[in-house]
Amino acid sequence: MDSLPALFHRALNNASRAANLPTIEDETQELVASALKDMRTVRTRVADLALFSPNESLEDISSRDLVYLLVPFALAEIEQHTRATERDARLTHLREAEQAYGQFVGDVELYEVVPPAERELYGKRAKGIADAARRRETKIKQYQHEKEIRGKIEALAKRRHILSSPNTSPTDFDLIASLLPAASAPQDEDEDAETEDLLRDATLLLIRLTYAQAQAQIDSLADELMLLRTAPPPAPAPPPGEQRGVEDGDTWRLDAPPPSALLDPSGKPLRPFTILPSNAADRARVQAQVFQAGHRLPTMSIDEYLEIEQQRGNVITGGGPQSEAQPTTSEQLALDAEEDGTAFGEAKEEARRQKDENWARYTDVNPRGAGNTMNRG
Secondary structure, eight states: OOOHHHHHHHHHHHHHHHHTSOTTSHHHHHHHHHHHHHHHHHHHHHHHHTOOOTTOOGGGSOHHHHGGGGHHHHHHHHHHTOOOOSHHHHHHHHHHHHHHHHHHHHHHHHTTOSOHHHHHHHHSOGGGOOOHHHHHHHHHHHHHHHHHHHHHHHHHHHHTTOOSOTTOOOOHHHHHHTTSGGGSOOOOGGGHHHHHHHHHHHHHHHHHHHHHHHHHHHHHHHHHHHHHHHSOOOOOOOOGGGOSOEEETTEEESSOOOOSOSBOTTSOBSSOOOOOOSSHHHHHHHHHTTTSOSSOOOSSOHHHHHHHHHHHTOOOOOOHHHHHHSOOHHHHHHHHHTOTTSHHHHHHHHHHHHHHHHHHHHHHHSOTTTTOOTTOO
């Protein structure tokens, strides 16, 4: 019969190997089943040995026994990795995991392992905070605190020469296994006191870390359990003699043929249908328009459009530096009037005179500022 530390170590080792493999694989599930069986045996033996009592305080628990407070947490984590394709099976594993997480959180709070500030921090459910900024700030604080604790744990584990490589990224199962006697590196008798202190500090830090993770997992399990409970039940399987596959000639069809009638006696459609024109040519035209753009496509290029608009006289030409150098209408009239001795020059001189006379008559009738009626007292 294996000792309690050896049994616990074997369960954690199998669980750690399964955590790094795809859950759907059969090899992974063999490891999960073995770890789950051993972990349940460990929980039973811990209860039979009465390692923990509600009448004791945290100081009364030895450093070697303190690690067994993590048994319910490890059991719940293994339950999470169990493959379940049916809803009822998944519900069973989730309830087992929820119960184990609850037992672990209750024991940790009973012995006051976690400081009150951390209990308040991880007791806040982020989803229950209405303010998005506060919800984000709470998540960031929780993550930073977990990261800080994990760094301390790994530093203590490296100090005890537990982690074989500084580049390894141990799972929670590895960290728990590192606290067991079977996984501890041999120490001299003179270092027993120091080893005891390191072991207790590492165990308490790991319990604080897993307490935070358990609180988050409890919230996640509650949401998943609610979804599974409210999900509609699966459709019953048809009897063997009434399979949906029907034989039609030499081929098999997976779906049964649709009903021949389109409407029931009350006028409700029995199956989807499309109303098409009775004319074959119109049906072909409608069918050809199925895979077309949903908007009107252009019928001419931009150059063709501008050419047509120019022919209609809708395009304004001129302007630019060349137009700026050309004389204005009044300037051109003055230049033309200077051609003395010609009929053209005399006509332009008369046109300029009439223009000036008309302008003088206009200014007499409309003095400057006569039309400005604003800002008058």
